Amino acid sequence: MTTRRNFMVGAAAGATTVPLIAAPSLAGATPYNGNTLVVMFMRGGCDGLSLFPPVGEAAYHDARPTVAVSDTAALALAGPGADSNFGWNPGAARLSEFFDAGRVAVVPAAGSPDHSRSHFDCQDGIEAGRPEDRRSVSGGWIGRYLAGTASSDHPLRAFSAGTGIPPSMRGYGAISAPSIDRLGLLSWGPEPAWAREAIAAGYSAERAGGDLAMWAGVTLGALDEIEPLLAGEVSPPDGWPGSSVARLLFTIARLLEAGLPVQMATVDLGGWDHHDNIGSATDPNSRTRGHINVLDSALGAFFDRLDAAGLGSRVTVATMTEFGRRVGENDSGGADHGYGGPMVVVGGGVSPGVKGPWPTVAEDALDRGDLAVTVDQRTVMSELLASRLGSGDLSGVFPGFNTSPGTFVGVAA
Numbered sequence: 001m002t003t004r005r006n007f008m009v010g011a012a013a014g015a016t017t018v019p020l021i022a023a024p025s026l027a028g029a030t031p032y033n034g035n036t037l038v039v040m041f042m043r044g045g046c047d048g049l050s051l052f053p054p055v056g057e058a059a060y061h062d063a064r065p066t067v068a069v070s071d072t073a074a075l076a077l078a079g080p081g082a083d084s085n086f087g088w089n090p091g092a093a094r095l096s097e098f099f100d101a102g103r104v105a106v107v108p109a110a111g112s113p114d115h116s117r118s119h120f121d122c123q124d125g126i127e128a129g130r131p132e133d134r135r136s137v138s139g140g141w142i143g144r145y146l147a148g149t150a151s152s153d154h155p156l157r158a159f160s161a162g163t164g165i166p167p168s169m170r171g172y173g174a175i176s177a178p179s180i181d182r183l184g185l186l187s188w189g190p191e192p193a194w195a196r197e198a199i200a201a202g203y204s205a206e207r208a209g210g211d212l213a214m215w216a217g218v219t220l221g222a223l224d225e226i227e228p229l230l231a232g233e234v235s236p237p238d239g240w241p242g243s244s245v246a247r248l249l250f251t252i253a254r255l256l257e258a259g260l261p262v263q264m265a266t267v268d269l270g271g272w273d274h275h276d277n278i279g280s281a282t283d284p285n286s287r288t289r290g291h292i293n294v295l296d297s298a299l300g301a302f303f304d305r306l307d308a309a310g311l312g313s314r315v316t317v318a319t320m321t322e323f324g325r326r327v328g329e330n331d332s333g334g335a336d337h338g339y340g341g342p343m344v345v346v347g348g349g350v351s352p353g354v355k356g357p358w359p360t361v362a363e364d365a366l367d368r369g370d371l372a373v374t375v376d377q378r379t380v381m382s383e384l385l386a387s388r389l390g391s392g393d394l395s396g397v398f399p400g401f402n403t404s405p406g407t408f409v410g411v412a413a
Contacts, residue, residue, distance in 0.1 A: 030149035032157070035348065035388045036256060038265045038317045039142065039381075040245075041166065042295070043123065044272030046321040047335055048342030049361070049371070050281070050288045051092065052106050056085035059362045063328040067278040067288075067335075074281075081105070081353015090281055091292035094300030095344065102352040103303075105411040107343040107380055109359055111323060111373035117337035119273070122322035126377060127168035129398045137399055139171025141378075142264055145385060145397045146172040155222050156260045161248035161267040169266060179247065180234040180254050183226050196220060229258050236301075245269040246298035253305045256315065263389065269295055272321065276332035295319075299346060306347075313348040316388050316412075320377050326369055327361045339370035343380050349388050351413045379407050387412035 054060045055071040074087025079100035086108065088096040098104045112131040114122045125131030129141025139147075146158050146169070158174035160166055165176050177183050185195045202208070203216030236250045248267045255262050271291055279286025284293070299317065306312040324341030325334075340359070356375035359365050365372060382403040385391040394403040 030390055030392075032261045032263055033390050034314055035390075036262050036265060036315045037384055037388050038249075038252060038267065038315065039168070040317055040319045041123075041127075041168075041266070041268050042272050042319055042321040043119075043268055043270040044274075044321075045119065045323050045325060045337055046272040046319075046341055047274060047278070047288060047325040048108055048321075048340070049325065049327065049335070050278060051089050051292055052086055052108055052342055052344075053089065054085055054108070054358070054361060055087045057361055059360070060327075063361060064335075065329070067280070067329050067333055069281040077354075079352065081351075081355075083354040085358070086354055089289060089292045091284070091289040092296045094296045095346070098299075098303070098346055099352065103346060103350055105345040105350050105352055105355050107345075107356045107375050107409060107411065108354065109340040109356060109371055109374045110320070110343040110377050110380060111340045111375075112377055113373075115339060115368070117323060117339075119322055119337075124167065126320065126322060127166060129168075129378065130400065132400070140166070140168035141381070141397050142166075142168040142266070143171025143174075145391070145394070146174075146264065148396050149389075149391060154261050155219070156255060157263050159252065159255060159262050159265045161251050161265060166266050166268070169264075177251065179251055180229050184230050185223055196223065225258075225260065229254060241294070241297040241301050243294045243298055245294065246301055249298050249302040250305070253302055253309075256306065256311055257309050269298075274325070274334050275330070275336055276334035278329070278334050303347060316345065316347040316349055316384060318346075318380065318384055319344045320381075324371055327366060327371055328369065339367055340373045341371075343375075343377060345380070345384070345411045349412050351410050353410075355411050356409045375409055376401070378403070379409060380411055383408040383410075383412050 053069040053074060055069060055074045061068045069089055073090055075090060075096040076087050077083060077099060080102045095104060112126050114125045114131040116122060125134040127140045128134035128137050130137045155175055158169060158172055160169060160174055160176040162176055163178050165174050199216055199220060203212050205213040236247055240246060240250060245267060252265050274288055278288045281289050303312055306315055320343055321341045324338045326336045326338040329335055359372040359374050361371060378398045378401050382394050385394060
């Protein structure tokens with residue numbers, strides 16, 4: 001059955017149409033307040049003990065005799081919320097800079113209740129918003145939030161930077177595109193005049209009836225909004241980082257610069273499954289430091305661009321990963337699937353510092369050899385939805401989970 005959003009989204013180039021589900025019981029429509037929440041999934045199991053190492057703990061260095069980040073190599077924390085127990089990997093120079101400027105919060109021991117250490121099960125449960133029983137809910141947590149709080153049907157309210165809609169957005173019609181030039185009506189080349197004429201004629205009031213004709217007009221109006229983007233800067237400028245995640249963040253930045261009401265966006269950064277050869281943090285070419293630098297340089301370029309456009313205070317990026325890595329390094333100089341991992345929140349409205357209880361990596365504090373989880377990822381996302389997007393009742397977004405403000409850990413101002 002064609003719905004108004006399916007029609008609109010399906011008419012846009014590079015779009016992925018997701019059938020709507022019944023909206024959850026939420027507090028009601030949430031008017032767009034000009035803020036944008038970007039959720040970055042670091043797929044593969046990001047090693048927080050390399051990204052944001054507890055350099056002040058002897059047990060950390062004992063557990064990782066060849067790959068620990070030394071206290072002399074780590075970038076020390078300064079500014080609001082600094083904690084001398086932690087430092088940044090040397091590959092995270094921009095994140096360190098943002099932290100010291102009061103623009104970053106780090107939750108070093110976040111995770112979900114799923115202790116399976118399975119990439120697929122953990123990712124599915126997190127994106128469903130119900131890791132205890134992911135099959136008991138329909139769609140994803142972002143999809144439920146968007147469907148339950150819709151105050152407009154603008155087709156770019158939800159945008160996934162990439163080639164498909166992530167499971168977290170299922171349940172709401174969203175657009176996915178890997179670049180600006182894939183946002184036109186036709187994804188395989190320049191948009192011919194006859195394409196829009198065909199929509200206007202084929203979905204006229206006489207042929208299609210009132211509702212379809214109305215939403216055909218909305219679709220054409222949205223394409224008119226996108227058209228200036230297609231005629232402008234569609235590729236990153238010289239000097240922009242060359243990684244795929246940096247290019248995807250450039251796409252999101254361009255949409256925001258154009259004033260399009262993107263309320264939520266998603267982007268992935270995979271490749272974190274470092275079972276071997278983590279390498280030395282002092283070697284810029286080492287595997288893990290190099291991957292951290294990909295993340296770091298992409299976020300640095302993204303916020304530099306937003307700041308130049310006066311948008312940096314309106315955009316918040318939150319990272320998550322399916323699990324961290326084990327505390328002890330293995331015989332291959334890597335770390336296997338663990339439990340607790342990092343969440344990094346960057347940008348507008350952030351209350352800076354290290355957030356949530358830190359369980360330590362002392363042997364008697366570990367959870368079956370892993371960093372214990374002290375903060376559920378849903379708590380962090382609930383706080384950001386409430387503080388940055390103005391959401392009220394979030395019980396339908398994360399069914400069966402306590403989303404009350406009393407549980408928040410203070411990542412948002």
